[in-house]
Amino acid sequence: MNTFVLGLIVVVYLLSIAFLGYLGYRKTVSASDYMVGGRGMNPIVMALSYGATFISASAIVGFGGVAAAFGMGLQWLCFLNMFVGVVIAFIFFGLRTRRLGVKLNVSTFPQLLGAYYHSRSIRVLVGAVIFLGMPIYAAVVMKGGAVFIEEIFQIDFNISLLIFTLVIAAYVIAGGIKGVMYTDALQAIIMFGCMLFMLFGVYKALGMGFSEANQALSDIAPLVPDRFKELGHQGWTQMPVAGSPQWYTLVTSLILGVGIGCLAQPQLVVRFMTVKSGKQLKRGVFIGCLFLIVTVGAIYHAGALSNLFFLQSEGAVATEVVKDIDKIIPFFINRAMPNWFSALFMLCILSASMSTLSSQFHTMGTSVGSDIYSVYKPSSHSRLTNVIRLGILVAIVVSYIICYMLPNDIIARGTSLFMGIC
Secondary structure (H helix, E strand, O other): OOHHHHHHHHHHHHHHHHHHHHHHHHOOOOHHHHHHHHHOOOHHHHHHHHHHHHOOHHHHHHHHHHHHHHOHHHHHHHHHHHHHHHHHHHHHHHHHHHHHHHHHOOOOHHHHHHHHOOOHHHHHHHHHHHHHHHHHHHHHHHHHHHHHHHHHHOOOHHHHHHHHHHHHHHHHHHHHHHHHHHHHHHHHHHHHHHHHHHHHHHHHHHOOOHHHHHHHHHHOHHHOOHHHHOOOOOOOOOOOOOOOHHHHHHHHHHHHHHHHHHHHOHHHHHHHHHOOOHHHHHHHHHHHHHHHHHHHHHHHHHHHHHHHHHHHHOOOOHHHHOOOHHHHHHHHHHHHOOHHHHHHHHHHHHHHHHHHHHHHHHHHHHHHHHHHHHHHOOOOHHHHHHHHHHHHHHHHHHHHHHHHOOOOOOHHHHHHHHHHHO
């Protein structure tokens, strides 16, 4: 695909994001609108926003690369994402969170805990933990998006990171949670379509059917690199040896760490407070489950199967062809998929990164403005909104700086770290 067409696609996408951000800005008239959408968001928009926020570039780029290294065992994380991250989160935690949010008249996760326990100190402490801890995860997600832009456009990483950050900053600071959720919904649709197509595209690129490809993946177990065998790797369709270093990494850090840690994500919890009723919250369960099982399941599956593609085209498995795990999926898409899909997949990565980052920045900003600053210096609604916007700007700058200090192969590990902290 030539540069003009690629640029045109990106421009149309960014204009759509700008319009939705502006729409959120126009519909934001109070601090409640800015923080929880006035508790009147559409349940479908809420569910799509939840899913898009959940699935970041780290899930696609980082964990897709991890699936190429570890294999199909990572699909257990897909199950936990769906069952724990949606079913349990919505029905058992979401309903009570929304009820308490309305009863206590709170708009943020720290406010909820502080009001429930009648403790200003808890509110400030949780707000501080969010503001100080979340930039690590945000920086990881920023790197995931910037690395893919760098790979597709063949531009310097510093330039791709700067452009990427400025675009997100513009609509988050202006539009608040409404702007964030409207853009999330569009980005979720793009992600869903891309992942679904990619899953079929992988089998077409391999020239195999489902059973044939998975059997072939089992048959190449002897080709596992020696450095992985020593750690307990038994092949891409088997779990590592129980109790081995790789088993602990896969099960405790990745599957359990991320699969259960998602329950305490403040940027996800706040979504439960944005709908009118518990009934509307329940309506989002099916949409959330469908979205996660397709997007996450597809990329983990494709990551594992990329070993077959690289074996056919390069004569070696994925981790031997691409040494940096974070770059396996971008490289695979460039080699295995049609040129036009590379552009579409770039939008998918941008969507995944932007949806998660926008929610993270909004959460960090509200933590500073609403949960720390306003506790000690109460403000009017208009002043509070401006303080939150300033907090968002500070969060973006801090995350941007941290992103420059991140090492290679950090995307999946950084995500697991933050989920574990939560």
